[in-house]
Amino acid sequence: MYKRTMFLAIAGAMIAVLPGSIAAQQAAKAKAAGLTPNCTANAPAREYLVTVGEWDTVPKGKDGKPAAYNDRGFVRAANSKLERYNFDPSTIIVKKGDCVTLRIHDLKGSHHNVTIEGTAVGSEGGPIIDDAGKTLGKAVARPNPNAFEGPEKLKAGEFVRGEQVMVKFQANQPGTYRMLCEVHTFIGPNGELRGYDDKGKPVQGPMVAYITVLP
Numbered sequence: 189m190y191k192r193t194m195f196l197a198i199a200g201a202m203i204a205v206l207p208g209s210i211a212a213q214q215a216a217k218a219k220a221a222g223l224t225p226n227c228t229a230n231a232p233a234r235e236y237l238v239t240v241g242e243w244d245t246v247p248k249g250k251d252g253k254p255a256a257y258n259d260r261g262f263v264r265a266a267n268s269k270l271e272r273y274n275f276d277p278s279t280i281i282v283k284k285g286d287c288v289t290l291r292i293h294d295l296k297g298s299h300h301n302v303t304i305e306g307t308a309v310g311s312e313g314g315p316i317i318d319d320a321g322k323t324l325g326k327a328v329a330r331p332n333p334n335a336f337e338g339p340e341k342l343k344a345g346e347f348v349r350g351e352q353v354m355v356k357f358q359a360n361q362p363g364t365y366r367m368l369c370e371v372h373t374f375i376g377p378n379g380e381l382r383g384y385d386d387k388g389k390p391v392q393g394p395m396v397a398y399i400t401v402l403p
C-alpha cells in the first residue's frame with residue numbers, strides 16, 4: 189500500500205509539472221483505461237440485467253387537484269408531469285479484473301443510450317439481443333423500429349422500448365464510474381448531472397447508475 193501510495197504521489201507530481209494540456213490528456217487516458225470494451229481471456233465473468241424504469245407523478249394539492257410546484261429550483265405549472273428515468277439496479281459493484289456484461293432492457297421511455305463517462309464503453313454500435321442472448325441487430329444510427337412512437341430516426345447507441353442492448357467491459361481500475369443515458373441527462377459545466385438543460389427544459393433525468401470497481 190505504501191509503495192503504491194508513493195508511486196501515485198510521484199506520478200501525481202510528474203503529471204503536475206507537465207504542461208496543462210498534456211497532463212489533462214494523460215489523466216483522460218488513464219481514466220479511459222479504467223474500463224475497456226474488451227475482456228482478456230479467463231477474466232471472471234459477471235452478468236447483470238438492468239432495466240430502464242421511470243418514476244413519475246403529477247403533484248396535487250390538498251384539494252386533490254393538480255397544483256403548481258417547484259422541482260429542484262424550476263417552477264412547474266399545475267398538471268406538469270414530474271418524471272425521471274432510472275436504471276435498475278442503479279448501483280453495480282464488481283471487482284478489479286472482472287469481465288462485466290450488462291444486459292440493458294428499455295421498459296419505459298421511447299429511447300435511451302448508455303455511455304460510461306470517461307471511457308470508451310457504451311451502447312454505441314453494441315449488439316441488440318433477444319432474451320436468449322442471440323444478436324438481433326446493432327445499436328447504430330437507424331430508423332426507429334417502433335413506428336408507433338418517436339423519434340423517427342435513432343442516433344448511434346440509442347435503443348428503444350422492448351429492445352435489450354448488451355454492454356460489455358473489463359474493469360481495470362478501482363473507482364466509481366457514472367453510467368449515463370445522454371438522452372435524459374444534462375451535464376453542467378462542472379460535470380454535475382442535471383435534470384434540466386441550460387435553457388431550463390426538463391430532460392427527465394439525470395439518468396445515471398454508478399458502477400463501483402473494488403480493488
Ligand SMILES: [Cu+2]
Pocket residue numbers: 273297299300301369370371372395
Ligand atoms: Cu434515457
